[in-house]
Amino acid sequence: MTSPGHLTDELAEVSRSAAAVAAACEGLDARAVLALFAQAGLLGAGAPGSCGGLDLPLEFDAAIIDAIAPKLLDDPVLDAMLAARYCPDVDVARALVDGRVLVASSFDGALTATAAGADVIVTGTARDVAHGVSADFLLAPVDLDGRELLAVIDLGDKVTRRPVLDGLDPERRAAHIVVKGQTLPPHRVADAAADWRGDGLLLSARWLLAHASLCLGMTADFVSSRQQFGQPLSVFQSVRFALASAAEELRSLDLLASPAGPRADRCAAYCYAAQIVPPVIERCMHLHGGMGYTEEVPLHAHLRRARARILAISTEPAFAEIVDAMIAH
Amino acid sequence: MEVLLCFVELDASYAGNENGRLARIGIPEQGLRSPPKQRGAMNHFVESEAARAEHAARWLEANTPPHFLADGAQFREPGLDEVRQWERALYEAGLAAVSWPVEYGGQGGTMLGHLAVSKEIGRRALPESVNSIGKEIVGAILLGLGNEVQKCTYLPRIARMDDIWSQAFSEPQAGSDLAAVTTTARADGADWRISGQKIWTSYADRASFCLLLARTGDPVQRYKNLTLIIVPLDAPGITVRPIRQIDGSAEFNEVFFDDVVVPMSGTVGEIGRGWQGAMSVLTVERATNRMYRGWRFENEVRHLYAVAGHDGVDFQRKIAGFAIDARIVQRYAEEIAARVCDDRPLETLGNLMKLHWSEAHQRFASFAIETLGSERPGEPATVATARRRFEAIYWRSRSETLIAGTSEVQRSIIADRELRLARAA
Numbered sequence: 001m002t003s004p005g006h007l008t009d010e011l012a013e014v015s016r017s018a019a020a021v022a023a024a025c026e027g028l029d030a031r032a033v034l035a036l037f038a039q040a041g042l043l044g045a046g047a048p049g050s051c052g053g054l055d056l057p058l059e060f061d062a063a064i065i066d067a068i069a070p071k072l073l074d075d076p077v078l079d080a081m082l083a084a085r086y087c088p089d090v091d092v093a094r095a096l097v098d099g100r101v102l103v104a105s106s107f108d109g110a111l112t113a114t115a116a117g118a119d120v121i122v123t124g125t126a127r128d129v130a131h132g133v134s135a136d137f138l139l140a141p142v143d144l145d146g147r148e149l150l151a152v153i154d155l156g157d158k159v160t161r162r163p164v165l166d167g168l169d170p171e172r173r174a175a176h177i178v179v180k181g182q183t184l185p186p187h188r189v190a191d192a193a194a195d196w197r198g199d200g201l202l203l204s205a206r207w208l209l210a211h212a213s214l215c216l217g218m219t220a221d222f223v224s225s226r227q228q229f230g231q232p233l234s235v236f237q238s239v240r241f242a243l244a245s246a247a248e249e250l251r252s253l254d255l256l257a258s259p260a261g262p263r264a265d266r267c268a269a270y271c272y273a274a275q276i277v278p279p280v281i282e283r284c285m286h287l288h289g290g291m292g293y294t295e296e297v298p299l300h301a302h303l304r305r306a307r308a309r310i311l312a313i314s315t316e317p318a319f320a321e322i323v324d325a326m327i328a329h
Numbered sequence: 330m331e332v333l334l335c336f337v338e339l340d341a342s343y344a345g346n347e348n349g350r351l352a353r354i355g356i357p358e359q360g361l362r363s364p365p366k367q368r369g370a371m372n373h374f375v376e377s378e379a380a381r382a383e384h385a386a387r388w389l390e391a392n393t394p395p396h397f398l399a400d401g402a403q404f405r406e407p408g409l410d411e412v413r414q415w416e417r418a419l420y421e422a423g424l425a426a427v428s429w430p431v432e433y434g435g436q437g438g439t440m441l442g443h444l445a446v447s448k449e450i451g452r453r454a455l456p457e458s459v460n461s462i463g464k465e466i467v468g469a470i471l472l473g474l475g476n477e478v479q480k481c482t483y484l485p486r487i488a489r490m491d492d493i494w495s496q497a498f499s500e501p502q503a504g505s506d507l508a509a510v511t512t513t514a515r516a517d518g519a520d521w522r523i524s525g526q527k528i529w530t531s532y533a534d535r536a537s538f539c540l541l542l543a544r545t546g547d548p549v550q551r552y553k554n555l556t557l558i559i560v561p562l563d564a565p566g567i568t569v570r571p572i573r574q575i576d577g578s579a580e581f582n583e584v585f586f587d588d589v590v591v592p593m594s595g596t597v598g599e600i601g602r603g604w605q606g607a608m609s610v611l612t613v614e615r616a617t618n619r620m621y622r623g624w625r626f627e628n629e630v631r632h633l634y635a636v637a638g639h640d641g642v643d644f645q646r647k648i649a650g651f652a653i654d655a656r657i658v659q660r661y662a663e664e665i666a667a668r669v670c671d672d673r674p675l676e677t678l679g680n681l682m683k684l685h686w687s688e689a690h691q692r693f694a695s696f697a698i699e700t701l702g703s704e705r706p707g708e709p710a711t712v713a714t715a716r717r718r719f720e721a722i723y724w725r726s727r728s729e730t731l732i733a734g735t736s737e738v739q740r741s742i743i744a745d746r747e748l749r750l751a752r753a754a
Contacts, residue, residue, distance in 0.1 A: 244744040
């Protein structure tokens with residue numbers, strides 16, 4: 001990850017800490033995973049001090065994501081860190097930082113709100129929400145007369161969950177969440193949807209990058225050691241070029257998805273990640289030959305995670321924003 | 330200057346951090362180290378480079394001839410002399426040789442200063458330099474390897490556009506395999522006697538000098554016994570034959586050397602160590618040459634979007650995809666400039682940038698001509714102007730995966746140095 005030189009040591013420390021926690025999480029469910037990460041102080045890395053967080057810049061969230069991708073734990077952890085950073089409700093944010101609640105996220109912007117005095121009433125359906133089956137709260141943008149707000153929706157009140165039969169990644173336990181007129185008091189909404197989405201897109205891009213980088217590293221090792229025709233596979237130019245192209249794409253994504261980069265790059269980073277990461281992992285699977293088609297090699301799990309996340313966060317609004325921001329003006 | 334501005338913002342965001350909070354996630358009690366000592370210098374860069382960029386923008390706005398702009402209604406292809414005069418004016422305005430030392434005719438700025446100016450030049454559809462080899466490749470080599478006399482003699486003249494330079498490296502049998510060079514330079518008293526043939530020698534038909542890579546010893550040792558030599562192109566025994574290219578221009582040339590005599594004082598660097606010099610050229614060429622490319626690419630994407638008259642989802646996705654490609658090339662240039670200024674290694678960044686730019690730009694050029702289609706009766710003049718521009722870009726783009734190392738050469742280097750893949754025993 002590209003980062004300012006004077007942060008390198010601290011990021012490495014956080015990264016090591018996250019990797020150690022991740023190693024202890026094998027076989028645990030999402031809530032237990034969150035509890036361990038909270039215990040280590042990692043969920044609140046970016047949360048405000050008022051919520052018990054550390055108020056650290058986004059580099060730290062990105063370093064944690066890079067470190068935990070190998071253990072495939074990232075969905076709930078990524079969403080929790082992002083929610084802790086932006087959650088308008090201080091009590092929910094504190095519970096998040098402490099690992100006491102599971103907060104799901106929806107980026108698709110399909111919920112609408114109407115004003116009712118100081119409150120707002122939210123209706124609509126958030127589709128394909130990861131961990132929507134068991135989450136306690138949903139963090140999602142709501143449209144209030146053309147103004148986009150970030151809302152915390154209580155999933156125990158006036159909500160129906162419809163589990164999604166997810167053939168791509170069954171472990172996400174996704175659900176469509178139908179909100180039927182839930183009333184939100186002022187402290188449950190905030191004018192932070194754009195920043196939340198921007199950071200969410202960036203972290204998702206880094207998350208996808210972490211998975212693909214891991215697969216590329218595994219594949220580079222594999223083709224360097226696997227012997228066919230009396231020599232390593234990596235001797236063959238078609239293999240070298242396929243992996244070199246993948247390496248170029250991932251280095252390009254690394255630069256574009258720098259947490260220290262301009263906010264305007266965040267849509268671009270996610271769209272590019274969504275475009276290149278699945279084909280990179282698929283190429284890695286192909287280069288593993290028949291073993292890449294089995295569950296004994298974990299490449300398929302990374303591909304499932306990547307594909308499912310990209311389906312859950314549509315690139316269409318981000319592409320439109322790129323045209324508006326970078327080209328049309 | 331986005332990168333550095335972000336660094337400054339990041340530092341500011343740390344102002345409220347207390348060490349104890351960091352200890353909670355395993356960071357030592359002393360917390361974050363102090364910002365680096367050069368922080369003041371970085372702020373200085375931000376200020377001075379921002380001022381340099383502003384100066385460039387204002388000067389270009391006031392002085393660019395309207396017919397130079399390929400996305401403008403008054404566009405007319407400028408001739409060689411016009412471009413040469415233009416580049417001289419850029420230099421006199423402080424917008425060329427930005428990072429060269431003042432004593433050699435430069436502006437005494439940094440690579441970030443060079444980038445700041447390059448961005449402004451790239452944002453406008455200006456003609457390509459007719460001396461980019463002199464200013465960005467030969468200049469860099471002379472600065473790195475040349476002696477004091479060579480630097481004082483040649484660099485100011487390159488900067489002022491008094492001399493155009495070319496680079497005579499490739500040969501008919503030494504393209505991607507550059508170490509196979511067979512053009513020989515034989516020592517004869519205080520002179521070299523040169524015989525052989527070069528090809529793809531850009532601008533040799535209009536250049537005053539070329540920087541020649543010649544074999545000066547036993548060819549069995551491929552990477553040794555190669556030497557860089559300055560050769561005046563009006564020396565007796567030199568024949569230049571322009572090669573007409575598919576874009577209609579004739580920048581490439583074959584150059585024949587028939588027992589050409591040049592003084593040994595024109596040797597650049599050590600005799601027999603030209604390979605190392607040539608490699609430094611290619612590193613420079615891939616990493617810092619034409620740093621404006623990402624911004625010019627963005628200018629082209631904007632131009633196509635403005636004239637295409639499409640707003641469908643599929644078109645938007647494709648246009649946005651090319652905008653992302655342009656942004657990636659920009660990010661590479663920013664990272665490279667920052668590393669040069671910090672004296673950090675460039676690793677394979679030049680190869681990665683060159684590969685991404687050339688492949689993406691080629692795809693974009695194809696998309697542009699497909700989008701604009703053929704001439705239609707009654708179409709706006711702006712569309713006809715754009716079509717001329719993008720057809721020229723399309724043909725030129727076919728060379729981009731070849732020049733400065735083919736895409737295959739770039740991938741080989743990435744496979745070796747980035748991925749460290751095992752090679753044949």
